[in-house]
Amino acid sequence: MxxxxxxxxxxxxxxxxxxxxxxxxxxxxxxxxxxxxxxxxxxxxxxxxxxxxxxxxxxxxxxxxxxxxxxxxxxxxxxxxRVHQARLNPDHSPRQSIGNAFRQATLECAALTRENLALKKAIEQQTKFDSMLRLVAQEMASHVSDLSVKETQLHLEGEEGWRVNFPNDEPSFHFSPFSRAEFDRVLRESDVAYAERHPCTATVGKILGWTVDCAPLRRNESGTAFVAHATFTRRLHCSLDESQKILPRLDKKLWPVLVTPRSWGHVQTGDTSCQGLQSFHEDAHVMVCNIPGQATNLRYVALALLSREVGSDGKRVDKYTMTVAYSDASNQASENPRKGCSGSWRAAST
Structure with missing residues:
Protein backbone atom coordinates (compact mmCIF):
# COMPACT_ATOMS: atom_id res chain seq x y z
CA MET A 1 0.00 0.00 0.00
CA ARG A 82 -4.25 43.24 -58.34
CA VAL A 83 -7.20 45.63 -58.45
CA HIS A 84 -4.81 48.55 -58.63
CA GLN A 85 -2.82 46.79 -61.36
CA ALA A 86 -6.01 46.01 -63.32
CA ARG A 87 -7.11 49.64 -63.16
CA LEU A 88 -3.75 50.80 -64.46
CA ASN A 89 -3.68 48.24 -67.30
CA PRO A 90 -7.22 46.88 -67.99
CA ASP A 91 -6.41 45.49 -71.47
CA HIS A 92 -3.91 42.98 -70.13
CA SER A 93 -6.07 41.54 -67.36
CA PRO A 94 -7.36 38.05 -68.32
CA ARG A 95 -9.44 37.71 -65.17
CA GLN A 96 -11.15 41.03 -65.83
CA SER A 97 -11.80 39.97 -69.46
CA ILE A 98 -13.39 36.71 -68.30
CA GLY A 99 -15.55 38.63 -65.84
CA ASN A 100 -16.68 41.04 -68.52
CA ALA A 101 -17.47 38.17 -70.88
CA PHE A 102 -19.47 36.39 -68.19
CA ARG A 103 -21.38 39.55 -67.35
CA GLN A 104 -22.08 40.21 -71.04
CA ALA A 105 -23.29 36.63 -71.54
CA THR A 106 -25.59 36.96 -68.54
CA LEU A 107 -27.09 40.17 -69.89
CA GLU A 108 -27.60 38.64 -73.35
CA CYS A 109 -29.24 35.56 -71.82
CA ALA A 110 -31.65 37.74 -69.86
CA ALA A 111 -32.43 39.78 -72.99
CA LEU A 112 -33.07 36.62 -75.02
CA THR A 113 -35.35 35.28 -72.28
CA ARG A 114 -37.41 38.47 -72.34
CA GLU A 115 -37.56 38.38 -76.13
CA ASN A 116 -38.62 34.72 -76.07
CA LEU A 117 -41.46 35.48 -73.65
CA ALA A 118 -42.58 38.40 -75.80
CA LEU A 119 -42.54 36.21 -78.93
CA LYS A 120 -44.54 33.48 -77.19
CA LYS A 121 -47.12 36.03 -76.12
CA ALA A 122 -47.31 37.45 -79.64
CA ILE A 123 -47.65 33.97 -81.16
CA GLU A 124 -50.43 33.04 -78.76
CA GLN A 125 -52.24 36.27 -79.55
CA GLN A 126 -51.78 35.73 -83.30
CA THR A 127 -53.02 32.14 -83.01
CA LYS A 128 -56.08 33.35 -81.12
CA PHE A 129 -56.78 35.98 -83.80
CA ASP A 130 -56.31 33.40 -86.58
CA SER A 131 -58.77 31.04 -84.89
CA MET A 132 -61.31 33.82 -84.50
CA LEU A 133 -60.86 34.93 -88.12
CA ARG A 134 -61.16 31.35 -89.35
CA LEU A 135 -64.35 30.86 -87.36
CA VAL A 136 -65.82 34.13 -88.64
CA ALA A 137 -64.81 33.22 -92.21
CA GLN A 138 -66.50 29.84 -91.91
CA GLU A 139 -69.67 31.42 -90.55
CA MET A 140 -69.66 34.01 -93.33
CA ALA A 141 -69.00 31.35 -95.97
CA SER A 142 -71.85 29.23 -94.64
CA HIS A 143 -74.14 32.26 -94.57
CA VAL A 144 -73.15 33.31 -98.09
CA SER A 145 -73.60 29.73 -99.28
CA ASP A 146 -77.10 29.58 -97.83
CA LEU A 147 -77.94 32.95 -99.40
CA SER A 148 -76.57 31.84 -102.76
CA VAL A 149 -78.64 28.67 -102.61
CA LYS A 150 -81.79 30.65 -101.89
CA GLU A 151 -81.01 33.22 -104.62
CA THR A 152 -80.26 30.46 -107.10
CA GLN A 153 -83.53 28.77 -106.27
CA LEU A 154 -85.39 32.05 -106.84
CA HIS A 155 -83.63 32.91 -110.11
CA LEU A 156 -83.65 29.39 -111.52
CA GLU A 157 -87.04 28.29 -110.30
CA GLY A 158 -88.22 27.52 -113.81
CA GLU A 159 -85.01 25.72 -114.86
CA GLU A 160 -83.87 22.14 -114.29
CA GLY A 161 -81.13 22.95 -111.77
CA TRP A 162 -77.91 24.86 -111.13
CA ARG A 163 -74.18 24.48 -110.72
CA VAL A 164 -72.88 23.72 -107.24
CA ASN A 165 -69.37 24.98 -106.49
CA PHE A 166 -67.03 23.72 -103.76
CA PRO A 167 -64.19 25.49 -101.93
CA ASN A 168 -60.50 24.93 -102.69
CA ASP A 169 -61.12 24.83 -106.47
CA GLU A 170 -62.74 21.39 -106.29
CA PRO A 171 -64.80 20.44 -109.37
CA SER A 172 -68.41 21.57 -109.43
CA PHE A 173 -71.47 19.63 -110.54
CA HIS A 174 -74.94 20.33 -111.87
CA PHE A 175 -77.68 19.70 -109.32
CA SER A 176 -81.27 19.02 -110.24
CA PRO A 177 -83.48 19.80 -107.26
CA PHE A 178 -85.74 17.35 -105.50
CA SER A 179 -89.45 17.84 -105.51
CA ARG A 180 -91.21 17.65 -102.17
CA ALA A 181 -92.86 14.41 -103.27
CA GLU A 182 -89.46 12.84 -104.06
CA PHE A 183 -88.05 14.06 -100.75
CA ASP A 184 -90.91 12.54 -98.76
CA ARG A 185 -90.85 9.29 -100.76
CA VAL A 186 -87.13 8.66 -100.16
CA LEU A 187 -87.41 9.33 -96.44
CA ARG A 188 -90.57 7.24 -96.16
CA GLU A 189 -88.92 4.27 -97.85
CA SER A 190 -85.89 4.61 -95.60
CA ASP A 191 -88.10 4.80 -92.51
CA VAL A 192 -90.06 1.71 -93.53
CA ALA A 193 -86.87 -0.25 -94.26
CA TYR A 194 -85.13 0.47 -90.97
CA ALA A 195 -87.83 1.39 -88.46
CA GLU A 196 -88.76 -2.20 -87.64
CA ARG A 197 -86.33 -4.14 -85.50
CA HIS A 198 -85.11 -7.33 -87.16
CA PRO A 199 -86.00 -10.41 -85.10
CA CYS A 200 -82.37 -11.59 -85.18
CA THR A 201 -80.90 -8.27 -84.04
CA ALA A 202 -78.36 -8.78 -81.26
CA THR A 203 -76.31 -6.48 -79.07
CA VAL A 204 -72.64 -7.00 -80.00
CA GLY A 205 -71.00 -4.60 -77.54
CA LYS A 206 -70.18 -0.97 -76.93
CA ILE A 207 -67.95 1.52 -78.72
CA LEU A 208 -67.12 4.94 -77.27
CA GLY A 209 -70.07 4.66 -74.88
CA TRP A 210 -72.60 3.71 -77.59
CA THR A 211 -74.47 0.39 -77.47
CA VAL A 212 -74.22 -1.35 -80.86
CA ASP A 213 -77.04 -3.59 -82.12
CA CYS A 214 -76.42 -5.39 -85.42
CA ALA A 215 -78.84 -7.23 -87.68
CA PRO A 216 -77.73 -9.99 -90.09
CA LEU A 217 -77.03 -9.16 -93.73
CA ARG A 218 -80.02 -9.21 -96.04
CA ARG A 219 -80.67 -8.39 -99.66
CA ASN A 220 -82.27 -5.18 -100.75
CA GLU A 221 -85.66 -5.08 -102.42
CA SER A 222 -84.16 -5.35 -105.92
CA GLY A 223 -81.84 -8.18 -104.86
CA THR A 224 -78.76 -6.47 -106.26
CA ALA A 225 -76.87 -5.85 -103.03
CA PHE A 226 -76.62 -6.81 -99.39
CA VAL A 227 -77.65 -4.38 -96.68
CA ALA A 228 -76.01 -4.20 -93.26
CA HIS A 229 -78.08 -2.59 -90.52
CA ALA A 230 -76.64 -1.39 -87.19
CA THR A 231 -78.23 0.68 -84.46
CA PHE A 232 -76.23 2.86 -82.06
CA THR A 233 -78.01 3.94 -78.88
CA ARG A 234 -76.93 5.99 -75.90
CA ARG A 235 -78.75 7.59 -73.00
CA LEU A 236 -78.10 11.31 -72.62
CA HIS A 237 -78.91 13.50 -69.64
CA CYS A 238 -80.60 16.13 -71.78
CA SER A 239 -84.23 17.01 -72.37
CA LEU A 240 -85.75 16.88 -75.85
CA ASP A 241 -86.40 20.62 -75.79
CA GLU A 242 -82.73 21.36 -75.08
CA SER A 243 -81.49 18.92 -77.73
CA GLN A 244 -83.84 20.46 -80.29
CA LYS A 245 -82.23 23.84 -79.61
CA ILE A 246 -78.68 22.50 -80.03
CA LEU A 247 -78.45 19.70 -82.61
CA PRO A 248 -80.22 21.28 -85.64
CA ARG A 249 -78.19 24.48 -85.23
CA LEU A 250 -74.78 22.83 -85.29
CA ASP A 251 -72.46 23.52 -88.19
CA LYS A 252 -73.07 21.02 -90.98
CA LYS A 253 -69.42 19.94 -90.75
CA LEU A 254 -70.26 18.46 -87.35
CA TRP A 255 -73.13 16.36 -88.69
CA PRO A 256 -72.51 12.61 -89.19
CA VAL A 257 -70.57 11.55 -92.29
CA LEU A 258 -72.62 8.80 -93.92
CA VAL A 259 -70.09 7.55 -96.50
CA THR A 260 -66.29 7.40 -96.39
CA PRO A 261 -63.84 5.92 -98.91
CA ARG A 262 -61.93 2.74 -98.15
CA SER A 263 -58.64 4.65 -98.13
CA TRP A 264 -59.96 7.27 -95.72
CA GLY A 265 -57.29 8.12 -93.16
CA HIS A 266 -54.47 6.46 -95.14
CA VAL A 267 -54.38 7.78 -98.71
CA GLN A 268 -57.44 9.99 -98.92
CA THR A 269 -57.50 12.70 -96.25
CA GLY A 270 -58.77 16.21 -95.81
CA ASP A 271 -61.71 18.16 -94.47
CA THR A 272 -65.19 17.22 -95.58
CA SER A 273 -67.20 20.00 -97.16
CA CYS A 274 -70.98 20.13 -96.60
CA GLN A 275 -73.34 22.76 -97.96
CA GLY A 276 -77.06 23.11 -98.21
CA LEU A 277 -78.86 22.75 -101.54
CA GLN A 278 -82.56 22.90 -100.67
CA SER A 279 -84.66 23.69 -97.61
CA PHE A 280 -88.32 22.70 -97.60
CA HIS A 281 -88.67 24.04 -94.05
CA GLU A 282 -86.40 24.64 -91.08
CA ASP A 283 -86.16 20.90 -90.28
CA ALA A 284 -86.05 19.44 -93.82
CA HIS A 285 -82.90 19.92 -95.89
CA VAL A 286 -81.10 18.62 -98.96
CA MET A 287 -77.32 18.98 -98.81
CA VAL A 288 -74.22 17.71 -100.57
CA CYS A 289 -71.08 16.43 -98.86
CA ASN A 290 -67.69 16.24 -100.56
CA ILE A 291 -64.62 14.30 -99.33
CA PRO A 292 -61.49 15.42 -101.23
CA GLY A 293 -59.07 12.83 -102.59
CA GLN A 294 -55.82 12.69 -104.52
CA ALA A 295 -57.41 11.62 -107.80
CA THR A 296 -61.13 11.36 -107.06
CA ASN A 297 -63.48 13.26 -104.80
CA LEU A 298 -66.13 11.18 -103.07
CA ARG A 299 -69.40 13.04 -102.68
CA TYR A 300 -73.02 12.29 -101.96
CA VAL A 301 -76.35 14.08 -101.68
CA ALA A 302 -78.03 13.62 -98.30
CA LEU A 303 -81.58 14.26 -97.18
CA ALA A 304 -81.96 15.36 -93.55
CA LEU A 305 -85.21 15.55 -91.61
CA LEU A 306 -86.08 16.27 -87.99
CA SER A 307 -89.51 15.06 -86.92
CA ARG A 308 -91.24 14.82 -83.54
CA GLU A 309 -93.71 12.03 -82.82
CA VAL A 310 -95.65 10.82 -79.82
CA GLY A 311 -95.30 7.13 -79.00
CA SER A 312 -98.01 4.74 -77.92
CA ASP A 313 -96.95 5.29 -74.31
CA GLY A 314 -97.45 9.04 -74.64
CA LYS A 315 -93.73 9.88 -74.66
CA ARG A 316 -92.32 12.34 -77.17
CA VAL A 317 -89.84 10.97 -79.70
CA ASP A 318 -87.49 13.17 -81.74
CA LYS A 319 -86.23 11.44 -84.88
CA TYR A 320 -83.21 12.73 -86.83
CA THR A 321 -83.05 11.06 -90.25
CA MET A 322 -80.21 11.34 -92.79
CA THR A 323 -80.39 9.36 -96.02
CA VAL A 324 -78.15 9.27 -99.09
CA ALA A 325 -80.32 9.53 -102.21
CA TYR A 326 -80.61 11.04 -105.70
CA SER A 327 -83.47 12.28 -107.73
CA ASP A 328 -83.81 10.93 -111.24
CA ALA A 329 -82.68 14.26 -112.69
CA SER A 330 -79.58 14.28 -110.48
CA ASN A 331 -78.68 10.76 -111.58
CA GLN A 332 -78.85 11.85 -115.21
CA ALA A 333 -76.78 14.96 -114.48
CA SER A 334 -74.03 12.99 -112.73
CA GLU A 335 -73.81 10.63 -115.72
CA ASN A 336 -73.63 13.53 -118.19
CA PRO A 337 -69.99 14.61 -118.80
CA ARG A 338 -71.07 18.19 -119.46
CA LYS A 339 -73.06 18.52 -116.28
CA GLY A 340 -71.32 16.07 -114.00
CA CYS A 341 -68.08 16.33 -112.05
CA SER A 342 -64.78 14.53 -111.64
CA GLY A 343 -65.74 12.45 -108.63
CA SER A 344 -67.16 9.23 -107.29
CA TRP A 345 -70.82 9.37 -106.31
CA ARG A 346 -72.62 7.24 -103.75
CA ALA A 347 -76.37 6.86 -104.08
CA ALA A 348 -77.17 3.87 -101.85
CA SER A 349 -79.62 4.65 -99.07
CA THR A 350 -78.38 4.38 -95.50
Missing amino acids: ISNMTSFSSHMSGMNTANCLLAIEETRGDPVTTQLWESAMREQVRREQQWARMKRWRKQKKEKDTGMVQERLRLEKELQR
Missing part, protein backbone atom coordinates in the same frame (compact mmCIF):
# COMPACT_ATOMS: atom_id res chain seq x y z
CA ILE A 2 2.82 2.41 0.88
CA SER A 3 4.80 1.69 -2.29
CA ASN A 4 1.72 2.22 -4.45
CA MET A 5 0.96 5.55 -2.92
CA THR A 6 4.59 6.68 -3.22
CA SER A 7 4.63 5.85 -6.91
CA PHE A 8 1.29 7.59 -7.48
CA SER A 9 2.22 10.76 -5.71
CA SER A 10 5.49 11.22 -7.57
CA HIS A 11 3.56 12.61 -10.56
CA MET A 12 1.65 15.23 -8.61
CA SER A 13 2.65 18.86 -8.57
CA GLY A 14 2.60 20.96 -5.46
CA MET A 15 3.24 18.00 -3.11
CA ASN A 16 6.65 16.34 -2.56
CA THR A 17 7.37 12.74 -1.61
CA ALA A 18 7.99 13.51 2.06
CA ASN A 19 4.57 15.08 2.45
CA CYS A 20 2.94 12.09 0.75
CA LEU A 21 4.75 9.64 3.00
CA LEU A 22 3.78 11.70 6.02
CA ALA A 23 0.14 11.63 4.99
CA ILE A 24 0.31 7.89 4.45
CA GLU A 25 1.87 7.29 7.82
CA GLU A 26 -0.79 9.37 9.52
CA THR A 27 -3.67 7.51 7.85
CA ARG A 28 -2.21 4.02 7.91
CA GLY A 29 -4.28 2.94 10.82
CA ASP A 30 -7.62 3.99 9.14
CA PRO A 31 -8.45 2.15 5.84
CA VAL A 32 -11.50 4.31 5.07
CA THR A 33 -9.55 7.50 5.36
CA THR A 34 -6.79 6.05 3.20
CA GLN A 35 -9.27 5.18 0.44
CA LEU A 36 -10.82 8.65 0.48
CA TRP A 37 -7.40 10.23 0.30
CA GLU A 38 -6.47 8.08 -2.72
CA SER A 39 -9.69 9.12 -4.51
CA ALA A 40 -8.96 12.77 -3.85
CA MET A 41 -5.46 12.39 -5.25
CA ARG A 42 -6.77 10.74 -8.41
CA GLU A 43 -9.30 13.54 -8.92
CA GLN A 44 -6.56 16.11 -8.43
CA VAL A 45 -4.35 14.41 -11.02
CA ARG A 46 -7.28 14.22 -13.50
CA ARG A 47 -8.00 17.93 -13.11
CA GLU A 48 -4.35 18.87 -13.56
CA GLN A 49 -4.14 16.77 -16.73
CA GLN A 50 -7.36 18.33 -18.06
CA TRP A 51 -6.00 21.78 -17.31
CA ALA A 52 -2.78 20.97 -19.18
CA ARG A 53 -4.75 19.73 -22.22
CA MET A 54 -6.96 22.86 -22.26
CA LYS A 55 -3.87 25.04 -22.01
CA ARG A 56 -2.28 23.32 -25.00
CA TRP A 57 -5.59 23.54 -26.98
CA ARG A 58 -5.99 27.27 -26.28
CA LYS A 59 -2.40 27.86 -27.33
CA GLN A 60 -2.87 25.95 -30.59
CA LYS A 61 -6.17 27.73 -31.31
CA LYS A 62 -4.59 31.10 -30.68
CA GLU A 63 -1.73 30.26 -33.01
CA LYS A 64 -4.21 29.07 -35.66
CA ASP A 65 -6.34 32.21 -35.36
CA THR A 66 -3.24 34.33 -35.60
CA GLY A 67 -2.20 32.47 -38.76
CA MET A 68 -5.67 32.91 -40.32
CA VAL A 69 -5.68 36.63 -39.56
CA GLN A 70 -2.26 36.98 -41.12
CA GLU A 71 -3.39 35.00 -44.20
CA ARG A 72 -6.51 37.19 -44.51
CA LEU A 73 -4.42 40.34 -44.34
CA ARG A 74 -2.05 38.93 -46.95
CA LEU A 75 -4.94 38.06 -49.31
CA GLU A 76 -6.52 41.50 -48.88
CA LYS A 77 -3.24 43.15 -49.74
CA GLU A 78 -2.87 40.87 -52.78
CA LEU A 79 -6.41 41.72 -53.88
CA GLN A 80 -5.79 45.44 -53.54
CA ARG A 81 -2.56 45.10 -55.47
